[in-house]
Amino acid sequence: MRFEAVIGLEIHAQLLTESKLFCGCSTKFGNPPNTNICPVCMGHPGVLPILNKKAVEFTIRMGLATSCTINKYSIFARKNYFYPDLPKGYQISQYELPLCSNGYLEIEHQNQRKKIRINRIHLEEDAGKSIHDQGNFTLLDFNRCGVPLIEIVTAPDIQTPEEAGIFLSEIRQIVKYLGICDGNMEEGSLRCDANVSIREAGSNILGTKTEVKNMNSIKNVVDALKYEIERQIEIVSSGGRIIQQTLLWNADKQIIEPMRTKEESHDYRYFPEPDLPIVEVNEEWLNVIRENLPELPSIRKERMKSQYNIPDYDIEILTTEKEFADYFEETAKFTDDYKSISNWFMTEILKILNEQKISIKEFPIKPEYLGELIKLINNQTISGKIAKEVFNEMLVEPGSPSEIIKEKNLIQISDEKIIEEIVQKVIESNQKQVQQYLEGKDKVFAHFVGQVMRETKGKANPSLVNKILKEKLDNLRK
Amino acid sequence: MIVEKVENYLKRIQDKKHLNAFLEVFSEESIQRANQLEKKIHNGESVGKLCGTVVAVKDNIAIKDKKLTCGSKILENFTSLYNATVIEKLLAEDAIIIGKTNLDEFAMGSSNENSAFGIVKNPYDEKRVPGGSSGGSAVAVASEMCDVALGSDTGGSIRQPAAFCGVYGLKPTYGRVSRFGLVAFASSFDCIGLIARDSISLAKTLNVISGYDLKDSTSSNQKVPEYDSIIQNLPKDNITFGVPVEFFNDGLQSDIKNKIFEIIEFLKSNSFQILEISLPHIKYSIADYYLLTTAEASSNLSRYDGVKYGSRIELPQSIKDLYTQTRDEYFGNEVKRRIMLGTFVLSAGYYDAYYLKAQKVRRLIQNDFIDAFNKVDFIISPTTPTTAFKIGEKTDNPLSMYLSDIYTTSANLAGLPAINIPIGFDSNKLPIGMQLMANFFKEDLLLQMSYFIENNFNKNKLGN
Ligand SMILES: [Zn+2]
Numbered sequence: 040m041r042f043e044a045v046i047g048l049e050i051h052a053q054l055l056t057e058s059k060l061f062c063g064c065s066t067k068f069g070n071p072p073n074t075n076i077c078p079v080c081m082g083h084p085g086v087l088p089i090l091n092k093k094a095v096e097f098t099i100r101m102g103l104a105t106s107c108t109i110n111k112y113s114i115f116a117r118k119n120y121f122y123p124d125l126p127k128g129y130q131i132s133q134y135e136l137p138l139c140s141n142g143y144l145e146i147e148h149q150n151q152r153k154k155i156r157i158n159r160i161h162l163e164e165d166a167g168k169s170i171h172d173q174g175n176f177t178l179l180d181f182n183r184c185g186v187p188l189i190e191i192v193t194a195p196d197i198q199t200p201e202e203a204g205i206f207l208s209e210i211r212q213i214v215k216y217l218g219i220c221d222g223n224m225e226e227g228s229l230r231c232d233a234n235v236s237i238r239e240a241g242s243n244i245l246g247t248k249t250e251v252k253n254m255n256s257i258k259n260v261v262d263a264l265k266y267e268i269e270r271q272i273e274i275v276s277s278g279g280r281i282i283q284q285t286l287l288w289n290a291d292k293q294i295i296e297p298m299r300t301k302e303e304s305h306d307y308r309y310f311p312e313p314d315l316p317i318v319e320v321n322e323e324w325l326n327v328i329r330e331n332l333p334e335l336p337s338i339r340k341e342r343m344k345s346q347y348n349i350p351d352y353d354i355e356i357l358t359t360e361k362e363f364a365d366y367f368e369e370t371a372k373f374t375d376d377y378k379s380i381s382n383w384f385m386t387e388i389l390k391i392l393n394e395q396k397i398s399i400k401e402f403p404i405k406p407e408y409l410g411e412l413i414k415l416i417n418n419q420t421i422s423g424k425i426a427k428e429v430f431n432e433m434l435v436e437p438g439s440p441s442e443i444i445k446e447k448n449l450i451q452i453s454d455e456k457i458i459e460e461i462v463q464k465v466i467e468s469n470q471k472q473v474q475q476y477l478e479g480k481d482k483v484f485a486h487f488v489g490q491v492m493r494e495t496k497g498k499a500n501p502s503l504v505n506k507i508l509k510e511k512l513d514n515l516r517k
Numbered sequence: 518m519i520v521e522k523v524e525n526y527l528k529r530i531q532d533k534k535h536l537n538a539f540l541e542v543f544s545e546e547s548i549q550r551a552n553q554l555e556k557k558i559h560n561g562e563s564v565g566k567l568c569g570t571v572v573a574v575k576d577n578i579a580i581k582d583k584k585l586t587c588g589s590k591i592l593e594n595f596t597s598l599y600n601a602t603v604i605e606k607l608l609a610e611d612a613i614i615i616g617k618t619n620l621d622e623f624a625m626g627s628s629n630e631n632s633a634f635g636i637v638k639n640p641y642d643e644k645r646v647p648g649g650s651s652g653g654s655a656v657a658v659a660s661e662m663c664d665v666a667l668g669s670d671t672g673g674s675i676r677q678p679a680a681f682c683g684v685y686g687l688k689p690t691y692g693r694v695s696r697f698g699l700v701a702f703a704s705s706f707d708c709i710g711l712i713a714r715d716s717i718s719l720a721k722t723l724n725v726i727s728g729y730d731l732k733d734s735t736s737s738n739q740k741v742p743e744y745d746s747i748i749q750n751l752p753k754d755n756i757t758f759g760v761p762v763e764f765f766n767d768g769l770q771s772d773i774k775n776k777i778f779e780i781i782e783f784l785k786s787n788s789f790q791i792l793e794i795s796l797p798h799i800k801y802s803i804a805d806y807y808l809l810t811t812a813e814a815s816s817n818l819s820r821y822d823g824v825k826y827g828s829r830i831e832l833p834q835s836i837k838d839l840y841t842q843t844r845d846e847y848f849g850n851e852v853k854r855r856i857m858l859g860t861f862v863l864s865a866g867y868y869d870a871y872y873l874k875a876q877k878v879r880r881l882i883q884n885d886f887i888d889a890f891n892k893v894d895f896i897i898s899p900t901t902p903t904t905a906f907k908i909g910e911k912t913d914n915p916l917s918m919y920l921s922d923i924y925t926t927s928a929n930l931a932g933l934p935a936i937n938i939p940i941g942f943d944s945n946k947l948p949i950g951m952q953l954m955a956n957f958f959k960e961d962l963l964l965q966m967s968y969f970i971e972n973n974f975n976k977n978k979l980g981n
Pocket residue numbers: 059062063064075076077078079080081185
């Protein structure tokens with residue numbers, strides 16, 4: 040029997056608002072435990088939630104980016120369960136009537152385009168963090184408690200782990216482009232759970248599904264899904280039955296383990312949150328959000344292709360991260376040699392980001408200076424080789440390239456007379472090589488170039504050096 | 518003279534300590550504050566609207582750095598980190614807060630017998646209950662231990678004890694007064710309101726505590742009238758009182774029925790219209806009220822789990838033990854009963870049959886009132902079916918206890934304002950209260966009518 044997998048994803052993205060969803064506490068990551076808290080997010084007696092409008096706006100942005108219906112009226116609901124890192128004993132979430140519903144995202148896989156439906160995007164608050172393994176105690180950090188999250192729930196339209204990986208990276212790219220989430224899966228600001236089942240290929244019947252959690256990278260998601268699908272196929276093929284359960288991906292061992300199921304199946308007793316009125320998204324507000332929606336990756340790609348006339352391959356790389364595209368376009372304000380910017384970016388800059396494990400935001404050379412550097416090459420003030428030197432200098436000593444050139448006296452020598460003199464000198468003091476050249480060994484030409492460059496500390500205009508050398512040597516041949 | 522008044526009140530509190538109205542008294546602080554206010558007046562500085570008004574606060578309303586017990590063992594040693602909005606407003610207008618009053622645990626009860634810190638006694642007959650859940654506040658006012666008391670009203674918790682103790686009690690429209698800092702029992706029902714010995718004190722204080730609050734998204738931005746300055750401006754023409762037929766049935770004590778009929782005659786003689794009306798769904802109000810309030814309560818009380826604050830059982834073996842043993846040990850029986858009922862109401866498989874249906878009935882009851890207020894300005898009824906009952910009389914029969922809220926719960930279901938006006942005494946010399954309900958945000962009208970009855974009916978008829 041041939042099987043196919045049916046996969047649905049639940050993606051949680053932590054929103055980049057300044058303050059929490061229902062109180063004024065900071066959302067800053069990495070503060071000492073229990074410093075970003077107040078009576079409201081700690082669920083003290085008598086407190087009430089106040090909805091963060093920015094978080095609603097961010098959720099709507101995501102809805103618009105994925106062609107969702109933005110519901111004019113939506114309601115918050117209480118999801119009731121006891122857990123130590125949930126101070127109120129309920130999470131304020133959305134159940135019936137989420138902010139966004141019925142959207143989709145198109146992904147491209149093996150040159151095929153495919154629509155993945157998005158059932159809903161809703162807004163909710165995050166819980167705190169339980170830190171176990173502290174002897175007999177569990178420690179609690181409530182800094183994260185109340186930070187806004189959106190939950191994106193897809194229809195079970197995904198059929199392979201690869202598709203899941205592509206979908207997730209698209210979502211990651213979109214949230215970053217929209218500026219609503221940093222997309223960091225390792226730190227947990229973007230989390231993905233998957234519902235997986237298998238069925239006979241072509242069948243319409245859904246099999247029993249399992250829920251896979253704890254996959255904190257796109258690679259983990261792909262690996263875990265591969266593993267889980269194989270596991271299910273193996274069970275069914277040998278006549279077994281799939282048990283509905285929650286599983287955890289163990290990335291170290293590359294295996295899936297059942298979650299310790301101390302907790303019985305939950306009855307969350309959802310009911311409308313009486314402390315918050317119905318959220319109304321009026322047409323006017325929606326239009327403002329729509330008009331100010333940051334450019335989405337697909338649209339930006341198309342625009343950049345037509346605006347800069349550089350190869351598609353370059354555009355693909357430059358738009359993988361929003362910040363890459365921002366850097367490119369910022370640089371393009373200072374030089375119109377777009378291909379050169381792209382070349383510098385793809386070779387030198389990406390290499391440094393990889394080597395130093397830094398983000399483009401931390402990259403020390405300002406776009407303005409890269410643009411200036413390219414201009415200096417193009418107007419022959421410096422050679423490409425010197426430019427590389429200046430570039431390296433700027434990495435450690437941020438400053439404008441012209442200043443560095445002036446300071447280090449690196450301006451290119453383009454005076455033919457001066458170069459002629461040096462060439463003459465080099466020819467005179469390298470008679471052995473001249474002899475070889477005259478005998479037809481053209482390769483030694485490079486030796487002469489190198490010598491001239493050494494004499495000029497690399498500052499001689501290379502094309503002039505070539506031209507003059509060739510003239511002089513060829514004259515000797517005659 | 519403020520200091521003297523505070524000292525007198527403190528002495529009354531001390532003398533009548535056995536009534537158990539207060540859980541905590543701020544003796545030194547209130548005298549100190551009285552001194553400061555007198556100095557302010559002496560120096561000709563401007564003072565607030567409630568300068569020198571002595572207020573008692575039900576102990577389910579948060580005051581910064583003060584205990585907030587809610588009458589429960591689970592919060593016995595809990596101190597609030599912040600002020601409720603109403604407290605901020607009272608202090609800003611130079612009121613003096615004299616102490617925290619006793620209540621049924623988490624405001625659940627109609628007799629004040631559910632307080633973890635002892636029952637409260639009715640000053641008219643100490644063998645009887647003062648009503649609940651704001652029993653301590655009603656007794657504090659009735660026994661002249663303060664000028665005004667803050668209470669909370671989820672299904673009658675201000676009006677019923679006000680009726681039992683012969684004082685005025687106002688439950689405002691839902692959203693009129695910020696709930697921020699009121700410990701939630703049933704969030705869509707809870708209202709902070711007032712108890713006082715006269716209508717003008719209610720009006721003055723309501724003026725101060727009303728209004729939109731950024732910290733409470735369910736508070737209303739309806740304009741707040743100057744209740745006290747317009748209290749005498751009762752429009753006398755075309756005022757109609759509705760008398761719901763459903764409210765005058767068998768369970769009603771005859772003394773109370775007669776008194777209400779007497780006042781109806783008085784109103785007629787003052788050329789007010791009386792119209793018999795029907796509220797067809799009102800018979801479901803008690804059932805509906807208990808389904809919905811317990812559902813909300815089961816969720817609202819989840820936070821008392823022993824993890825972050827409040828009482829916690831010693832050395833639990835597991836997190837589950839921590840929860841169950843803490844809650845078992847420190848919650849009282851009535852609270853447990855309501856948490857269980859509410860959890861059931863919201864459970865998968867029962868939600869539609871109970872919670873959802875109850876929400877629909879709530880809407881029907883609201884519509885009954887909307888229809889009624891198209892025809893009448895007030896709805897008149899008794900506040901309670903009986904006068905104050907004996908301590909212990911109903912503790913074994915929760916259902917009969919719940920029925921003492923029969924006239925009051927519907928105002929909370931609908932979100933309407935309602936007032937208790939004391940109108941006399943029964944054959945046992947126990948106070949009788951009547952209830953007036955008015956349309957949304959018509960507190961001004963309620964207070965005007967209350968003032969009118971106070972000055973034209975009570976003054977003539979009540980020797981007391
Ligand atoms: Zn907070």
